[in-house]
Amino acid sequence: MQLPQIINSLLENDMYKFSMGQCIYHQFSAYKTTWTFKCRNTDVVFTTEMVEEIKAQIRAYCSLRFTEEELNYLENVKWIKGSYVDFLRLWQPRYEDFEIGTEADCGLTIETKGSWLNTSMYEIPTLAIVNEVFFRMNYDYDRLYASFRERLADKIQKLVDGTYCLGNFSEFGLRRRLSAEAQELAVQELVAHNKDYKDSACIGTSNVYLAKKWNVTPVGTMAHEWIMCTGQGNHKHNPAYSNWYALDAWVKEYGVLNGIALTDTITTDCFLKDFQLTYSTLFSGVRHDSGDPFAWGEKMIAHYEALGIDPKRKTLLFSDSLDFERADKLRKTFKDRVTVAFGIGTYISNDTCEDPLNIVMKTTACNGMDVAKISDTPGKEMCKNEEYVDYLTRCIQWRLEHDR
Template identity: 75%
Template sequence: MKLERIINSLLEQDMYKFSMGQAIYHQFPDYKTTWTFKCRNKDVKFTEEMVQEIKDQIKAFCEIRFTEDELEYLNNIKWIKGSYVDFLRLWEPRYEDFEITTDAECGLSIETRGTWLNTSMYEIPTLAIVNEVYFRMAYDYNELIESFKEKLEEKYENLKTGRWHIGTFSEFGLRRRLSAEAQEMAVDKFSHLNDTLHSSSTFVGTSNVYLAKKNNLKPVGTMAHEWIMCTGQGNHKHNPAYSNWYALNAWVHEYGILNGTALTDTITTDCFLRDFQLTFSTLFSGVRHDSGDPIEWGEKMISHYESLGIDPNTKTLLFSDSLDFERADKIFRHFMGKAKVAFGIGTYLANDTKVPPLNIVMKTTLCNGQDVAKISDVEGKGMCKNEEYVDYLNRCIKWRMDHEK
């Protein structure tokens, strides 16, 4: 291993992995999944030296265990249950679940296979490792971190002085970060935003549980697309056009009214709204936007709440799709007074330098031996190895939308 260890704690994980992990442990412990890495940048090439470093870093990650102090921190989160904490006390990552080769156009292929309980927990650390290895080995890292600091300072000053007004926001950049150093720098910087009387925006937390613990911030995150894909499409008996119903029902079974931000675009928001009727709309505290036009989406959600007799001002619209402060400012001003608005901002806070960030993902491609897919509100964000299954899923959704009243 040529670089210093990149992942140093099993809390270096997005909060929604623990939220989903607990529900997986209690309801789907025998589900098996395959995850596949993809680099969407056409001009990026991972060298053999980088791939070896990624292997070494993932091996090092697999040697880490939770400390009692970390487990106690998780145990004090309102919706985390003692049975899940006891499971995490025994849990350990398995390097045997990884297959890492150079057999890909970008020079890096990664697949993980095993129980959903295990493989779900690999996605975020793996992406964080790939990012940091790439930027430290492909560029002069010292130059990158200096440009990051300059941009970070400029963002902070503009937010503090009120150039942008975005209400409440969180940092969501772990999987996309330039480095652990850069993410910690951003979280530390914005945690002081609330100290100033000048800022009209409030920094409420980070998805990185380790940094939330370290900085006494709120760990932020509920569910990801994998939750809807696997609960809805991983059971061979389910009609996948009802994936959202199965996912929301299982979530309420686990959490009741707690920890309730629903993700809308796994099989299109329009299909989601067929299942997000009065009970779910009442129980969930809000919804998260991750694809498509944010203004159109927000107006659609407000209309939906109003049609059910729910005051949209009692619900949160959480925006998390490719945001910067300028875009967030426009969204916030549009919805001010119409609903609660919050933002989860990733790459812009954790990897904004003089060079373009990587566009890398790691997605669930199989669950219990069968294909799963995401059909988001825009093309290009889905990922599935079997085009026939994507066609089948689209036809299921279309039939439901055309025939169900």
């Protein structure tokens, strides 16, 4: 490796990977998935040297094991069970699950194939590695880090002087961070200044390693993969009912704990068909990740009210491409009607003098079958089979028009 090791702990993953991982272990351990990397930037090229460094970093990541201290920390998370921790005591990443090449227009292809238990855990560390390798090897990193520190200080000052009042927010930037040291600095500084903010509080981070190190809450429930695989990974299921299968399995695992549901995997309108009184009562709130957040917030409040549920008892967690200005506007709009919280990623973890990468790694197959996300923002779906996207879209549309 030319660079220092980027991922140094298996806890260096988003919390929702462990939340979903426990459910996968207990209910879907036989499922197999394929994950595919995509760089959405059209002007980005990964050199052969970068690709070799990415391979070396992923090999190093695959050599890691959980320590007993890390496992004890996980077991003390309220909803994590000892049986899953015992599994993690034996678990290790497998480099053999990775296929890394140079065939794409951007110069980098990555696929992971294997058990859902394994491949789900690879997404976030892989993206963090790709991102940090690119920014360290493509730019003057010291210049970027200096601009990052300057912009972070400005963000903190605007929370201190009340320019922005966010209420509770968490840092969600591991997958696209400038570097490990940049993300840690951001979490450390944002939390250290909580006492100085007028009406804001950084209450946690999605990065479990940093949550443990800086004694803040590890934040994260479910991602799109959960709804895609539980709903579309069984050919007997109608994929327009994916949310029902996902919510049902989640409640079986957690009851009323760990209950923030993701709404937009196959559109929020279709989600609401299944998010009726039982699930709306059991889940403590919902997360926004695509589409107009203001329209979504109004839709969710109206949904709760129509069910006779007081929206003030529920949380709307916004997490789509947020900066402090947008979060401030959202809170002003909704704070007197519902509990508002934010998960803020790239704007915190990779705000520099250069544009961030727009990279993703998505589930593209489950149990040998195509899977897809049809979000509230057109064009965000990622699937290898356009015919399947058309089929899924028609299933959703039929249900919206006929399922009363």
